[in-house]
Amino acid sequence: xxxxxxxxxxxxxxxxxxxxxxxxxxxxxxxxxxxxxxxxxxxxxxxxxxxxxxxxxxxxxxxxxxxxxxxxxxxxxxxxxxxxxxxxxxxxxxxxxxxxxxxxxxxxxxxxxxxxxxxxxxxxxxxxxxxxxxxxxxxxxxxxxxxxxxxxxxxxxxxxxxxxxxxxxxxxxxxxxxxxxxxxxxxxxxxxxxxxxxxxxxxxxxxxxxxxxxxxxxxxxxxxxxxxxxxxxxxxxxxxxxxxxxxxxxxxxxxxxxxxxxxxxxxxxxxxxxxxxxxxxxxxxxxxxxxxxxxxxxxxxxxxxxxxxxxxxxxxxxxxxxxxxxxxxxxxxxxxxxxxxxxxxxxxxxxxxxxxxxxxxxxxxxxxxxxxxxxxxxxxxxxxxxxxxxxxxxxxxxxxxxxxxxxxxxxxxxxxxxxxxxxxxxxxxxxxxxxxxxxxxxxxxxxxxxxxxxxxxxxxxxxxx
Ligand code: HAM
Numbered sequence: 001x002x003x004x005x006x007x008x009x010x011x012x013x014x015x016x017x018x019x020x021x022x023x024x025x026x027x028x029x030x031x032x033x034x035x036x037x038x039x040x041x042x043x044x045x046x047x048x049x050x051x052x053x054x055x056x057x058x059x060x061x062x063x064x065x066x067x068x069x070x071x072x073x074x075x076x077x078x079x080x081x082x083x084x085x086x087x088x089x090x091x092x093x094x095x096x097x098x099x100x101x102x103x104x105x106x107x108x109x110x111x112x113x114x115x116x117x118x119x120x121x122x123x124x125x126x127x128x129x130x131x132x133x134x135x136x137x138x139x140x141x142x143x144x145x146x147x148x149x150x151x152x153x154x155x156x157x158x159x160x161x162x163x164x165x166x167x168x169x170x171x172x173x174x175x176x177x178x179x180x181x182x183x184x185x186x187x188x189x190x191x192x193x194x195x196x197x198x199x200x201x202x203x204x205x206x207x208x209x210x211x212x213x214x215x216x217x218x219x220x221x222x223x224x225x226x227x228x229x230x231x232x233x234x235x236x237x238x239x240x241x242x243x244x245x246x247x248x249x250x251x252x253x254x255x256x257x258x259x260x261x262x263x264x265x266x267x268x269x270x271x272x273x274x275x276x277x278x279x280x281x282x283x284x285x286x287x288x289x290x291x292x293x294x295x296x297x298x299x300x301x302x303x304x305x306x307x308x309x310x311x312x313x314x315x316x317x318x319x320x321x322x323x324x325x326x327x328x329x330x331x332x333x334x335x336x337x338x339x340x341x342x343x344x345x346x347x348x349x350x351x352x353x354x355x356x357x358x359x360x361x362x363x364x365x366x367x368x369x370x371x372x373x374x375x376x377x378x379x380x381x382x383x384x385x386x387x388x389x390x391x392x393x394x395x396x397x398x399x400x401x402x403x404x405x406x407x408x409x410x411x412x413x414x415x416x417x418x419x420x421x422x423x424x425x426x427x428x429x430x431x432x433x434x435x436x437x438x439x440x441x442x443x444x445x446x447x448x449x450x451x452x453x454x455x456x457x458x459x460x461x462x463x464x465x
Contacts, residue, residue, distance in 0.1 A: 001027060005024050008021060008024055009024045009026065035151070036145055036151065037142075037143065037145035037150050037151025037152065038150065038151055038152045039150060039152070039353070045356070047366055047368070047369055048356045048359060048360075048366060049352070049356065051183075051359075051366050051367065052183065052352060052355055052356060052359070053136070053156070053352075055179060055182045055183055056134075056136075056156050056179055056350070057134075058182075059175060059178055059179045059182060060134045060158055060175065063132070063171070063175050064132055065132040065133060065134045065158060066132065066133055066134070067133075067134055067135065068115070068118060068133045068134070068135045069135060069137070070108075070111065070114045070115065070118060070135055070137070071108075071114070072107060072108055072137065072138060073105050073106070073107060073108070074105070074106055074108055074113075074114050074117070075103065075104065075105065075106070076094070076096055076104040076105060076106040077104070078106075078113050078114060078117055078338075079094060079106050079108070079109060079110075079113055081113070081337070081338065082112065082113025082114075082116065082117075082289065082334060082337075082338055083109065083110060083112075083113055083287050083288060083289070084287060084288025084289070086228050086229050086288070087229075087286055087287055087288055088286055089109045089110065089141060089286065089287065090109075092142065093109060093141040093142045093143055094106050094107070094109050094140075094141075094142070095107040095109075095140045095141075095142060095151075107140035108138075108139055108140065109139055109140055109141045110139055110155070110287070110349065111135060111137075111139065111155060111157045111349060112157070112159070112287070112289065112331065112334070112347065112349075113289075113334070113338065115133065115135065115157065115159055115161075115347075116161075116331075116334050116335050116338050116340070116345075117338060119131065119133075119161055119335060119340065119343070120335060120338060120339055120340035124161070125162070125335075125340060125341050125343060129161070129162030129163065129343075130160045130161055130162035130163040130168065131160070131161045131162055132159075132160050133158075133159050133160075133161070134156070134157060134158045134159070135156075135157050136154060136155060136156040136157065136352070137154065137155070138152050138153070138154055139152070139153055139154070139155050140152055141153075147323075147357075148323040148351075148353070148354050148357065150353060153351060153352070153353050154351075154352035154353060155349040155350060155351060155352065156349065156350040156352060157347060157348070157349045157350075158172060158175065158176075158328075158347060158348050158349075158350075159345060159346070159347030159348075160172065160345065160346055160347065161335065161343055161344075161345040162343055162344070162345070163344060163345075163346075164262075164332060164344035166262050166263075166265040166266040166269060166293070167269060168346050169266050169269075169292075169293045169329075169330065169346050170266055170269035170270060170273060170275070172328070172346055172347070172348055173189060173270060173273075173275050173277070173295070174273050174275060176189070176297065176326070176348060176350075177189075177275050179350075180297070180325075183355065183359065183364060184359070184362070184364040184365055185299065185325075185355070185358055185359060185362055185364060186299065186300040186362065187297050187298065187299055187300055187325060188276065188277070188278060188297075188298050188299075188300050189275065189276070189277040189278070189295050189296075189297060190277070190278055190279075190280040190283050190295060190296045190297075190298060191266075191267075191270075191277050191278070191279055191280065191283070191293065191294070191295045192251070192252070192279065192280055192281055192282070192283040192284070192293075192294050192295070193251065193252060193255060193259060193260075193262070193263040193292050193293055193294070194231075194251060194284065194285075194290050194291060194292065194294050194329070195251060195254070195255045195256060195259040195291070195292065196256065196258070196259050196291055196292065196332075197291075197333075198256055199251075199254055199255050199256040199259050200231070200251070202254050203231075203249065203251045203254040204230055204231065206249045206254060207230050207231070207233070207234075207248060207249055208226065208230050210248050210249055211226055211230065211233060211244065211248065212226070214244050217240060217244065218233070218236075218240065218241050218244070219236060219238040219240060219241050221236065221238075222236050222238070222241050231284045232284060232286065233245070234248070234281075234282045234284045235282070235284050235286065245282065250281040251281055252279070252281055259292055262292050262293070263292065263293065266293060277295075280296075283295065283296055285327060285329060289331040289333065289334040289337070290329045290330065290331055291329075291330050291331060291332045291333060292329070292330040292332065293329050293330045293346065294327075294328070294329035294330070295327065295328060295329060295348075296324040296326070296327040297324060297325045297326040297327065297348075297350070298323075298324055298325065299323070299325055299358045299361075299362070323354055324351070324354075325350060325351055325354050325355050325358060326348055326349060326350035326351055326355075327348065327349065328346070328347050328348030328349060329346065329347075329348075330344065330345065330346045331345050331346070331347070332344035332345065370400055371400070371420060371421060371422075372400045372401060372402040372420055372422050373399055373400045373401070373422055373423050373424070373464060374394060374399055374400070374401040374402070374422055374423070374424050374425070374426060374460065375401070375402055375403065375413070375414075375416065375417035375420060375422045375424075375425045375426070376388075376390055376391045376394070376401060376402070376403040376425075376426045376428075377403070377410060377413035377414065377417065377425055377426065377427045377428070378405065378413075378427070378428045378429070379410050379427065379428070379429035379430065380429055380430040380433065382430060382433050383428040383429060383430065383432065383433040384405055386428050386433055386453070387403060387405060387426075387428050388403070388405060390426060390428070390438065390453065390456060391403050393456070393457065394456075394457065394460065397457050397461075399460060399464075402420065402422070404416055410427065410429075413425075414441075417443060418443065421443075422443055423442070423443060423444070423463070423464065424440055424441065424442060424443060424460065424463060424464075425440075425441045425443060426438045426439070426440055426441075426456065427439040427441060427448075432450070432453075436452060436453045436454070437450050437451060437452055437453060438450070438451055438452075438453055438456055440456075440459060440460075440463070442463075
């Protein structure tokens with residue numbers, strides 16, 4: 001703030017008003033803080049992220065999927081057209097801005113339209129079909145933050161483009177079943193079919209006729225949905241709407257012959273592959289592009305005492321809340337709708353934060369990071385770089401070594417080594433520096449031995465055998 005402005009500010013508001021000066025406000029003190037709905041992923045949590053991503057990547061690669069990395073920013077129109085202008089994501093949740101050239105940009109709220117954009121733009125329709133791709137990264141949705149719902153979150157997407165066959169849907173579900181087994185999580189698939197444009201039109205009319213008579217009893221949001229996108233009413237969590245929906249017509253009963261055959265064949269495959277699922281006619285998904293198969297992955301409670309009771313209940317009753325760990329389905333028209341050739345496709349996105357929360361909730365076993373074996377300590381300034389060199393040498397030889405070269409006191413360094421439960425500490429003082437030696441201290445017995453620096457790797461190998 002300029003000195004003149006500071007002077008005016010000091011004289012107060014009354015002075016500023018009397019002189020008709022534009023009101024100068026005190027500069028707000030800025031305290032750095034994270035944005036609402038965003039999360040720092042701290043080092044202690046990385047073990048979960050590494051574990052989950054490793055398991056997912058291993059699984060998809062073994063199924064022949066290739067990785068694609070897509071930009072975080074896209075043209076806003078891509079999502080308006082791809083995800084759907086009337087969807088909640090586009091209408092209320094997109095982070096939009098214009099860049100310096102005035103182009104409307106969106107932080108990607110989901111990955112499917114951009115995968116399709118890349119498929120068309122990069123000529124992947126000329127590759128042998130189907131094309132099997134996976135990608136992961138941050139997505140952004142301006143939601144009301146709550147447990148399991150963030151404004152920035154990570155998804156792992158798995159998609160197969162270029163086949164209309166129901167065996168593709170089954171393959172994705174089998175792959176997902178394997179991923180969750182590998183992660184040690186109990187889940188349930190909830191499956192539905194949304195049919196094609198033709199049968200959905202018939203069903204939409206039936207649903208509107210049924211709900212229309214009960215319009216005033218629906219929640220205000222559903223009254224609006226009834227006009228714009230009646231199928232979204234099926235998604236409503238309000239109790240009053242849920243009551244009416246329990247008796248509403250079901251889409252499965254209105255599928256055309258082709259869609260029914262696709263769905264029936266998929267369910268047969270699932271039985272043949274021993275994939276456990278439940279049918280849920282209320283799964284409509286909040287995105288415009290889905291056709292035929294849609295599904296969500298819901299966590300199963302793992303309360304051991306209640307296990308027996310739970311087995312006896314229908315699967316949709318034993319899921320915990322409505323926090324889906326992932327969701328997906330077929331999008332047979334999206335490639336053509338975005339300007340490509342007619343290319344049926346099917347895919348899923350897994351919510352990484354929710355999966356990690358569920359791993360914690362279900363106390364799943366996560367492999368621990370291996371702790372260090374050796375601590376390199378130094379006692380004098382002159383020995384510091386030698387200590388760093390020895391550490392580097394050990395690291396290159398494949399030992400798990402560590403150090404804290406910022407500390408001066410040997411006592412403090414050995415306390416750190418003790419806490420880390422290393423087997424050996426290597427100590428380099430003034431004398432050892434001059435003699436080109438190292439003290440090897442056995443941290444259990446406290447025994448110490450002096451060895452040549454040149455022989456340290458051999459000596460450590462011998463002792464760690
Ligand atoms: P979606 O159902 O919108 O589908 O998101 C998939 C998963 O992302 C959800 O089941 C959930 O685990 C996670 N997720 C969504 N929103 C949030 C949030 N605000 N905070 C934390 N996690 C969240 C799609 O995005 C489609 N693109 C899936 C797809 C891929 N369909 C075909 N291919």
